[in-house]
Amino acid sequence: MRNFRDSWKIRIARTLTVMLKNAGIDGTVDPSQVIAELPPKPEYGDLGFPMFGFAKLFRKGPSWIALALTSALTEEDTHSPADREASGVFAAEGPYLNVHLDRGTAAAAILGPALEDPSFGRPGTLAGSRIMVEFSSPNTNKPLHLGHLRNDALGESISRILAACGAEVRKVCIINDRGIHICKSMLAYQEHGQGKTPESEGVKSDHFVGSWYVRFSRDLKAEAEALKAQGLGAKEAEAEAPLQKRAQQMLRLWEAGDPETAALWKKMNAWTVEGMKETYRRTGISFDQYYFESQTYLLGKEEILKGLDRGLFYKADDGAVMVDLTAEKLDKKVLLRSDGTSIYITQDIGLAINRNRDWPFDRLVYVVGSEQQYHFQVLFAILKKLGFEWAGNLYHLSYGMVNLPEGRMKSREGTVVDADDLIDRLRDDALAEIREKEREDAIDDPKEAAENVALGALHYYLLQANPQKDMLFDPRESLSFNGNTGPYLQYMGARISSMLRKAAEALAAETTVPYEALTKGLLSGDAEWELLKTLAVYPEAVADAAARMDPSVLAAYLYELSKAFSRFYHDCPILNAPDAELSAARLALSRGVLRVLKDAMNLICVPFLEIM
Numbered sequence: 001m002r003n004f005r006d007s008w009k010i011r012i013a014r015t016l017t018v019m020l021k022n023a024g025i026d027g028t029v030d031p032s033q034v035i036a037e038l039p040p041k042p043e044y045g046d047l048g049f050p051m052f053g054f055a056k057l058f059r060k061g062p063s064w065i066a067l068a069l070t071s072a073l074t075e076e077d078t079h080s081p082a083d084r085e086a087s088g089v090f091a092a093e094g095p096y097l098n099v100h101l102d103r104g105t106a107a108a109a110i111l112g113p114a115l116e117d118p119s120f121g122r123p124g125t126l127a128g129s130r131i132m133v134e135f136s137s138p139n140t141n142k143p144l145h146l147g148h149l150r151n152d153a154l155g156e157s158i159s160r161i162l163a164a165c166g167a168e169v170r171k172v173c174i175i176n177d178r179g180i181h182i183c184k185s186m187l188a189y190q191e192h193g194q195g196k197t198p199e200s201e202g203v204k205s206d207h208f209v210g211s212w213y214v215r216f217s218r219d220l221k222a223e224a225e226a227l228k229a230q231g232l233g234a235k236e237a238e239a240e241a242p243l244q245k246r247a248q249q250m251l252r253l254w255e256a257g258d259p260e261t262a263a264l265w266k267k268m269n270a271w272t273v274e275g276m277k278e279t280y281r282r283t284g285i286s287f288d289q290y291y292f293e294s295q296t297y298l299l300g301k302e303e304i305l306k307g308l309d310r311g312l313f314y315k316a317d318d319g320a321v322m323v324d325l326t327a328e329k330l331d332k333k334v335l336l337r338s339d340g341t342s343i344y345i346t347q348d349i350g351l352a353i354n355r356n357r358d359w360p361f362d363r364l365v366y367v368v369g370s371e372q373q374y375h376f377q378v379l380f381a382i383l384k385k386l387g388f389e390w391a392g393n394l395y396h397l398s399y400g401m402v403n404l405p406e407g408r409m410k411s412r413e414g415t416v417v418d419a420d421d422l423i424d425r426l427r428d429d430a431l432a433e434i435r436e437k438e439r440e441d442a443i444d445d446p447k448e449a450a451e452n453v454a455l456g457a458l459h460y461y462l463l464q465a466n467p468q469k470d471m472l473f474d475p476r477e478s479l480s481f482n483g484n485t486g487p488y489l490q491y492m493g494a495r496i497s498s499m500l501r502k503a504a505e506a507l508a509a510e511t512t513v514p515y516e517a518l519t520k521g522l523l524s525g526d527a528e529w530e531l532l533k534t535l536a537v538y539p540e541a542v543a544d545a546a547a548r549m550d551p552s553v554l555a556a557y558l559y560e561l562s563k564a565f566s567r568f569y570h571d572c573p574i575l576n577a578p579d580a581e582l583s584a585a586r587l588a589l590s591r592g593v594l595r596v597l598k599d600a601m602n603l604i605c606v607p608f609l610e611i612m
């Protein structure tokens with residue numbers, strides 16, 4: 001597609017290079033050095049190019065360069081005025097070169113691809129690369145909670161965005177299904193479960209397991225309180241509590257392969273995993289491969305021993321294998337305990353190596369909470385030390401905590417907000433809203449629509465924030481139909497769809513307008529022009545979101561697009577336009593917007609609704 005920004009960057013770079021040559025200065029300007037900005041006021045034009053960056057090269061002030069560039073460009077235009085790849089009216093404005101595009105020419109160049117080019121919005125900036133994305137990675141002692149929903153939305157969305165840029169993406173999940181925390185829910189169930197099952201209790205299976213974890217925590221707390229009353233410190237009391245010791249004993253039994261423990265573990269894990277997969281299905285999240293800690297936790301030990309042989313690591317006095325990362329501004333870190341038990345970092349080393357063998361990647365992205373930042377710095381440093389060539393391309397997509405207005409989400413005491421419960425609540429609220437607006441009859445399946453509105457509200461709210469920041473999830477605000485929300489976008493999509501349906505009925509045959517006709521300036525009103533310009537930068541928004549690993553870039557883009565459409569819809573009659581050709585042109589513009597809206601909504605996991 002003819003991208004005006006890029007064409008202008010190329011033209012300016014070329015012209016500046018010629019100017020350098022004419023001035024007898026050694027040097028060239030590359031298009032990548034030319035910065036395109038949106039001028040602060042519409043009267044300054046559609047594109048602004050600051051000249052500050054070239055002052056040193058020319059040994060002249062930026063305003064002088066802007067003026068000289070204007071003359072040079074004018075000169076060029078007198079020689080080949082027709083069909084310039086970057087056309088328009090330009091002028092120097094202080095240190096800027098400002099360009100007013102020809103709205104007619106631009107309209108045709110933008111709308112054609114937006115409507116028909118299958119590769120529109122597929123910038124190809126990552127073509128040929130293989131990227132593995134790990135996300136969600138739950139523990140099997142309790143169901144998914146609000147924090148996982150942020151993780152899942154980020155992981156799924158960034159995977160779709162990377163793929164939209166041409167990368168081959170593999171989505172993976174590590175299920176942490178062994179360890180002391182898993183034994184805790186097992187122990188409580190073994191003790192008090194009395195043959196109860198999720199079916200017998202009528203509870204979703206992962207919630208069933210979670211309830212035993214809550215029970216364990218409660219009982220442990222009671223034991224610890226009793227010990228504290230006898231004068232023990234808080235930490236000591238918890239460590240000395242009989243339940244804590246029994247959980248540790250159970251872990252030893254599990255590691256030794258005790259059949260009874262193994263059977264209990266298998267049963268309870270199957271319940272959790274089954275329940276979680278149901279939540280993934282419900283939220284539109286999927287994986288290409290699951291890894292299970294129980295199958296991978298011994299990996300890594302061998303690699304550490306090899307590294308020890310090569311002198312990369314050292315042995316401490318107590319026999320533990322350690323790494324010294326002080327040169328990397330990190331700490332000294334245990335890699336293998338002297339008793340041989342597995343450590344989190346060791347497992348992650350083994351897992352990364354194993355994954356690269358399974359599916360050789362150029363890049364591996366870990367979507368994991370910001371509290372594990374240090375862990376990933378250490379992990380990446382160690383893999384580099386071990387000499388893996390891909391170790392330089394590991395990325396921790398770190399995200400902040402999500403809180404509810406009611407207060408912090410804690411998992412230990414069981415006051416955590418379960419993902420399923422939250423979505424249920426959002427769905428019920430959305431359904432109530434649909435009923436209140438008396439939209440029930442217009443919608444085929446109001447309950448399904450409400451579920452999709454809930455997911456749209458949730459995913460949009462979670463993704464419009466910068467990943468690194470802690471955030472408050474406000475269910476009520478997320479569901480609002482006007483404002484910067486998912487339902488607002490869904491509503492916009494439904495409104496355009498309904499208008500296009502009406503148009504199809506009203507106009508017997510689908511009226512199309514040849515793009516060349518647009519060059520006559522059919523879509524050159526201010527609202528139309530703003531909307532077209534927003535449409536034109538969609539591919540850049542996708543590429544930018546991928547480069548920054550940040551879906552909020554696309555959320556912001558979608559909000560801009562919807563606002564621009566709203567203005568257009570308000571200012572420009574479509575079905576009642578003054579003449580049929582204009583009506584067709586405005587319909588074509590609406591179709592282009594709808595296509596991009598749908599596409600971008602899918603990239604940020606907001607379901608599209610025909611009717612709402």
Ligand code: ARG
Pocket residue numbers: 134137138139174176348366368
């Ligand atoms: N399950 C872990 C937790 O809940 C997160 C695992 C992150 N992934 C990894 N490869 N370390 O904290």
